[in-house]
Amino acid sequence: MTETKTKLVNPATTDAISVYGLPFFSSEKKYYRFSEKDLETVAKVNPFLETLAKNPAGGLLAFYSDTTSLKLHAKLFGILHMAHMTHVGQAGFDLYVGTKRANLSFFSSTNYNINLSEYEITLFSHPVKRRRLFVINLPLYAGVNSVELEIDDEASVEPAKDLFPKGRIVVYGTSITQGGCATRPGMAYPAIIARELGYEFINYGFSGSGKGEKEITELVASTKEATMFILDYEGNADENSILENTLAPFVSTIREKYPSVPILIISKIRMAKEMHFMDKLNHALKLARFQAGFVKKQNENGDNNIYFLNGKNLLIPLQHEATVDGIHPTDLGFYFMAKRIIKKILSIIEN
Known part of the structure; x- marks a missing residue:
């Protein structure tokens, strides 16, 4: 032969x-x-x-x-x-x-x-x-x-110039956004959504480092040809009022570059210990209310192309079985996340 x-x-x-x-x-x-x-x-x-950005x-x-x-x-x-x-x-x-x-x-x-x-x-x-x-x-x-x-x-x-004809979605977030802990790269939720919907994803998920710093948000907002932004960084910004202090400036920075593209804000998924400790659950609920309230206020002020998705429901029906360590999703968890985020993206596009 x-x-x-x-x-x-x-x-x-x-x-x-x-x-x-x-x-x-x-x-x-x-x-x-x-x-x-x-x-x-x-x-x-x-x-x-910087190390993570080279991944x-x-x-x-x-x-x-x-x-x-x-x-x-x-x-x-x-x-x-x-x-x-x-x-x-x-x-x-x-x-x-x-x-x-x-x-x-x-x-x-x-x-x-x-x-x-x-x-x-x-x-x-x-x-x-x-x-x-x-x-x-x-x-x-x-x-x-x-x-x-x-x-x-x-x-x-x-x-394959025709792979992603719908446009480019920019997502900023945490280790989960980056793909932890998918068993292989194609099972991270941005990759699943990209395959199913036909949008190129620019993944700015940074493990433990998605804190909404001004210098970083300016770089993210400067991404060319964006058709949507997803902000999914609560998990890295849930202490010391980081999220509360950075979310509004982040959105303003995006709006300076992109006055009308959709912005989707996602609160973090339910963590395992939040099912066992009321103080942790109450803190998560507080931050979800903050993000929902922020979006509502933006809508009332005339920005009707900013949306909220509550992350508490993203791992249902198996919240307690869909992570590796109580925080990072397995492939099953990423599948659940992707399906629910896809549903939200489609509803935004239809609007």
């Missing part, structure tokens, strides 16, 4: 691979969520946030090809080795295959040696040669130095 010849395709050096979710990749060829210039600002605000959460590679094989070559850095999240979710990639976005389905993930920061692994092999859509989700909690895709030497490769 003759061995199939192959070729390497590098998204950083070809236009044949579409890169979504990383607004600065086309100009800087870095798998970062902020530009290198903006990272200097970020580092002054919070050095750990390409929400980033993905998409292309059409008739290859019968696909091997991924990855060089990573800054792997966190967290105990409560799979290494595939933290530093792995996963692959979806179909003929179009509407029929994409999960195919495989990088079940790699967790002691390595550089590895290669076969993601796809199929005896039938035909044109397919390939979507590869990038790691949620590890930096990516480089990615190369090894495919059949004679295979065609075309960018």
Whole structure:
């Protein structure tokens, strides 16, 4: 049997691979969520946030090809080795295959040696040669130095320019927004929504670091071509009145750039201990009322394109069974979250 010849395709050096979710990749060829210039600002605000901003959460590679094989070559850095999240979710990639976005389905993930920061692994092999859509989700909690895709030497490769025709949703938030603790990147709730609705997501979820700082909100609000903003950062801003002091300025900053795009504010999901300690529950209820009241006031003042979604219902019907540690959702939890957020987004679009 003759061995199939192959070729390497590098998204950083070809236009044949579409890169979504990383607004600065086309100009800087870095798998970062902020530009290198903006990272200097970020580092002054919070050095750990700079580290997280180099995790390409929400980033993905998409292309059409008739290859019968696909091997991924990855060089990573800054792997966190967290105990409560799979290494595939933290530093792995996963692959979806179909003929179009509407029929994409999960195919495989990088079940790699967790002691390595550089590895290669076969993601796809199929005896039938035909044109397919390939979507590869990038790691949620590890930096990516480089990615190369090894495919059949004679295979065609075309960018998937039609993957997200609806527009671009910018989401800002916490470790949950970033994807903790999905078992693989494609199960984070922004990724699920993107696949189902056809919106590109720019994921500004930062573990423990989504505190609504002025310098960061200005960068988030400056994201180009946004069709909606989602603010989901209560979980990092629920102490010392951080949320109460930052929400209004954050929204004002967005409105300076985007006077009329929809803004959806989501309060945090119900945490396990809030079911057992009344003081924790009452604090969560207070912050939810604050956010709902803020939105109502904005509506009364003439901003009718700002909305609220109460996070307490996002994990129903299995609130106590849908997290890893009482805080971070499992894939089941992310599925519940995505379905309810999708319903809200659709209602906003219809309005």
